[in-house]
Amino acid sequence: MQRLDAAAADFEQAFAALLDDKRETAADVNDSVAAIIADVRARGDQALIDYTARFDRLPGLTPSGLAIPAAEVDAALARVPAELMAALELAAERIRDFHRRQLPEGYQYTDAAGVRLGCRWTAVQAAGLYVPGGTAAYPSSVLMNAIPAKVAGVGRLVMVVPTPDGQLNPLVLAAARLAGIDEIYRIGGAQAVAALAYGTATIRLVDKIVGPGNAYVAAAKRQVFGAVGIDMIAGPSEILVVADGANDPAWIAADLLSQAEHDTAAQSILITDDAAFGERVAAAVETHLATLPRAAIARESWNAHGAIVTVSHLDQAVALIDRIAPEHLELAVADPDALAAKVTNAGAIFLGRYTPEAVGDYIGGPNHVLPTARSARFSSGLGVHDFMKRTTLLGCDAQSLRAIGPAAVALAAAEGLGAHGLSVALRLNIPRS
Amino acid sequence: MQRLDAAAADFEQAFAALLDDKRETAADVNDSVAAIIADVRARGDQALIDYTARFDRLPGLTPSGLAIPAAEVDAALARVPAELMAALELAAERIRDFHRRQLPEGYQYTDAAGVRLGCRWTAVQAAGLYVPGGTAAYPSSVLMNAIPAKVAGVGRLVMVVPTPDGQLNPLVLAAARLAGIDEIYRIGGAQAVAALAYGTATIRLVDKIVGPGNAYVAAAKRQVFGAVGIDMIAGPSEILVVADGANDPAWIAADLLSQAEHDTAAQSILITDDAAFGERVAAAVETHLATLPRAAIARESWNAHGAIVTVSHLDQAVALIDRIAPEHLELAVADPDALAAKVTNAGAIFLGRYTPEAVGDYIGGPNHVLPTARSARFSSGLGVHDFMKRTTLLGCDAQSLRAIGPAAVALAAAEGLGAHGLSVALRLNIPRS
Numbered sequence: 040m041q042r043l044d045a046a047a048a049d050f051e052q053a054f055a056a057l058l059d060d061k062r063e064t065a066a067d068v069n070d071s072v073a074a075i076i077a078d079v080r081a082r083g084d085q086a087l088i089d090y091t092a093r094f095d096r097l098p099g100l101t102p103s104g105l106a107i108p109a110a111e112v113d114a115a116l117a118r119v120p121a122e123l124m125a126a127l128e129l130a131a132e133r134i135r136d137f138h139r140r141q142l143p144e145g146y147q148y149t150d151a152a153g154v155r156l157g158c159r160w161t162a163v164q165a166a167g168l169y170v171p172g173g174t175a176a177y178p179s180s181v182l183m184n185a186i187p188a189k190v191a192g193v194g195r196l197v198m199v200v201p202t203p204d205g206q207l208n209p210l211v212l213a214a215a216r217l218a219g220i221d222e223i224y225r226i227g228g229a230q231a232v233a234a235l236a237y238g239t240a241t242i243r244l245v246d247k248i249v250g251p252g253n254a255y256v257a258a259a260k261r262q263v264f265g266a267v268g269i270d271m272i273a274g275p276s277e278i279l280v281v282a283d284g285a286n287d288p289a290w291i292a293a294d295l296l297s298q299a300e301h302d303t304a305a306q307s308i309l310i311t312d313d314a315a316f317g318e319r320v321a322a323a324v325e326t327h328l329a330t331l332p333r334a335a336i337a338r339e340s341w342n343a344h345g346a347i348v349t350v351s352h353l354d355q356a357v358a359l360i361d362r363i364a365p366e367h368l369e370l371a372v373a374d375p376d377a378l379a380a381k382v383t384n385a386g387a388i389f390l391g392r393y394t395p396e397a398v399g400d401y402i403g404g405p406n407h408v409l410p411t412a413r414s415a416r417f418s419s420g421l422g423v424h425d426f427m428k429r430t431t432l433l434g435c436d437a438q439s440l441r442a443i444g445p446a447a448v449a450l451a452a453a454e455g456l457g458a459h460g461l462s463v464a465l466r467l468n469i470p471r472s
Numbered sequence: 473m474q475r476l477d478a479a480a481a482d483f484e485q486a487f488a489a490l491l492d493d494k495r496e497t498a499a500d501v502n503d504s505v506a507a508i509i510a511d512v513r514a515r516g517d518q519a520l521i522d523y524t525a526r527f528d529r530l531p532g533l534t535p536s537g538l539a540i541p542a543a544e545v546d547a548a549l550a551r552v553p554a555e556l557m558a559a560l561e562l563a564a565e566r567i568r569d570f571h572r573r574q575l576p577e578g579y580q581y582t583d584a585a586g587v588r589l590g591c592r593w594t595a596v597q598a599a600g601l602y603v604p605g606g607t608a609a610y611p612s613s614v615l616m617n618a619i620p621a622k623v624a625g626v627g628r629l630v631m632v633v634p635t636p637d638g639q640l641n642p643l644v645l646a647a648a649r650l651a652g653i654d655e656i657y658r659i660g661g662a663q664a665v666a667a668l669a670y671g672t673a674t675i676r677l678v679d680k681i682v683g684p685g686n687a688y689v690a691a692a693k694r695q696v697f698g699a700v701g702i703d704m705i706a707g708p709s710e711i712l713v714v715a716d717g718a719n720d721p722a723w724i725a726a727d728l729l730s731q732a733e734h735d736t737a738a739q740s741i742l743i744t745d746d747a748a749f750g751e752r753v754a755a756a757v758e759t760h761l762a763t764l765p766r767a768a769i770a771r772e773s774w775n776a777h778g779a780i781v782t783v784s785h786l787d788q789a790v791a792l793i794d795r796i797a798p799e800h801l802e803l804a805v806a807d808p809d810a811l812a813a814k815v816t817n818a819g820a821i822f823l824g825r826y827t828p829e830a831v832g833d834y835i836g837g838p839n840h841v842l843p844t845a846r847s848a849r850f851s852s853g854l855g856v857h858d859f860m861k862r863t864t865l866l867g868c869d870a871q872s873l874r875a876i877g878p879a880a881v882a883l884a885a886a887e888g889l890g891a892h893g894l895s896v897a898l899r900l901n902i903p904r905s
Contacts, residue, residue, distance in 0.1 A: 393868045394866055398866070403866040404866070447831045
């Protein structure tokens, strides 16, 4: 963890270095991924069966065995403790309620010239959700990715999830059921992405693929982009906590560690106007690390990428926040709304001392799939819009075309596009330029 | 041009081949582009000056000479004929009016548990617009790319445009002025994209880069993506016209050619329920080609990629339209609204016999930057949203955290994320799992 002081002479240099901190070292797996994709396109289901036998140690599948049937989901649900099922249900309900409000509205109007204009939103017809297997199989991610798709109106939502050695977290299936997923297949890796993008005899192709995955999955998503849409490729998680000295240092330390424990490449930053408070947080981090199950990961992240930045006044934090453009921004200050109103770039903002970021990861309602690596400068968290697209509408009749068409003819002539001008001019019975 | 008949036994095969028609052969310029980007990052303005001297034959620039000053724009405006200036002004006004209606609204609410929730939209702080030089310098594209950015509220909108041999279409500068562009630089190619993405002493970096360009520009945009946002990389243009036999074949032929004349890789498809009408259109295409200035390009496109598809009833067209997911969809039929309502996948729809697609390219109001290559299945034309991003807001107090926090603690424990649970449990004074 490094300490930065905004009043220090070398602060700008140190802060710029913090922004440039390259935390990710993606393995180059493009060639193996390209080979897998080509093989799935060529051999379809059999390629999926072969890769699943090899990578997930799950031999002897048949094409019909690729699907996880409803009965298997039912059986998994029966194994989920009631308390957890209730927590998942509450999460699903709150996420659904938050995202329903995002449904965009189109518009239609007829202008003064008599031209009819409009813009309408429709859902993507079919979407695929990648869910990692093993330890990274998070039911919360299933809810966060699937519910916006269903709220958008996606007719067919397909989940793929690898089941290494046949193991699958029953909570993941419970979340899939709650989110309304229509089909589930026990496949993963680049082969699953290829199946979603190009289809096989058993798995019909989709129009868009979302969800997190390892380097192979990320590379596969990049390679199939164009044939299908993809969501953003997420980088390691980040949190920026802005906290004054009136906070409990143990609370803030836990918040910083809740990102650090995700990944050794995660980054946790504290901005405070109270240097002594910052030191108390640093000490509390050490105290927590002694008891946390993922302390080794969290410590490596905190040591390598963590930072405590001291500013002389919290207003100074605004410019720093916008430059960091954090995925998660926690404002543990007396008037969080006033500070939030000054911020432009952040994926999600958590307001006040009683809103730890983790409550948003699970149960708050807003999406936890958020822009990383400073991309909140230009992009948004996952939402209903990601599963919809806009179509514009334009309608002239003879009279309104006469009002606006001649300008199109003039501009087409200026751009040297003769057929463009001709198509308007013929209808107006005028020369094309 | 090929003829397809939906009633033929081999139709499905022929139609699938039409969908798979790979029209684009992108040159692999990734290595040269990577070298140019690295050079601009290392040498800044001097690299821009050197590449501009070499590629645009414009020697002797100084850093301050990279900018096109307002006086030069004024001088260009003075050279634009009044009729064209009026056409550009009408286009700008109509595009602005259409896009203003796209401004998204956020929302805020407090739920039954007392949790405050919200979603707000803010503009990207700075955006860059690439404008190609030479023959592809279209003033209409400047308006279509720049106006949504300004409507979104982008504070700083920067245009880059190469000026080969010092030449620049005055209409492009006029469009830049009308659109409210804040800074213009006489640079192009991968070097201009690098300057926008990483900044130089003279050109401050932006957060998002949009606009069309050649293979070098497209490769540079792909390479800088992540450091900045980019728009979609557009493929060759396409039109799908659905027309019944009551149309004038000459009008429809001109519409098909207005895409074909863009590019030899463009694609024009007609779907009709009247085979004889289709043949009259094919004949009218030949007639038009005899007089069009860009006949060579249009003929190559039409011969290689054009198609006339005959269906027995126009309702049959709907499924074909959705599979093609056309960039431009023209519905030259008696009841275009009824047909449009059945279509899911299309970038822009042009309603009725008096709405040639070219009117939308220039003057209609909707954007002409639209999803190509079947990507209207999952993506949208350029709009105000592309220059904005969403931030979600979540605020608990002690009481509302007590209502929803325990579920987060339970789910964090189930996912094995101890610090997540701890951050909530500490605030509730409960065990973390």
